Amino acid sequence: MKTIAATVINEVVTPIEPMPSDAKLIVFNGTEYVIYEDGDELPSFE
């Protein structure tokens, strides 16, 4: 698991670097983008 910080550009929350295309799941949790990779336990959402 790794994280990507967020910034605000033109009033839109935006990652500071490109998000990976090969992750298992990406979650923006209100603060940062959390990148789940192979082997990480995935959270569940409604």
Place this chain on the structure above:
Amino acid sequence: MELSNPLISEYTWANKPSVAPLGQIICVTDVGENGILCRGDGAKWIRMHQVNLYNLATPVVLTGTTSETTMLTVSIPASLMNKRGRAMIYVLFSLTNNANAKTVKVKVGGATIITFTSTNQNLLGLSGWLLNLNSETSQKSNSAASFTIDTTIANDLVITGQLANAGDTVTLTAVSLEII
């Protein structure tokens, strides 16, 4: 038996020749699932066929904020659309099924081409298109809106989400972007 065609040279979109002789065909290897063919018109390399430019492989979840938040960014290469090209976008979301508003937007080059606010749905499918009007800088969308996006430069297609209640979730589960 040798299958390679030595008459069709391979390039990337960025390093294709600046000269595009009329009738010359090249293969651009880094666009689409396995490359595209382009034909010179004497000035530019023109894409010869439609291409599935992007398919989402990673679900993206938005929660914990009421701010508009980027969920996906896809770059559309400079001049890939051509004067008469069309970008077709198909998007599927899953959402918390309650009365709180969840707004999703699709933008190209900073211009919003699709916007939709969902309530009381657990799934939302959207589709739309952006059509170049015989010009690389003049478009209409499927909502009849007009745009002046310069498609001779690379433009980001951006999908955003915004929650009325930060405790809800919106999940981007499928995206297909075709350039026709």
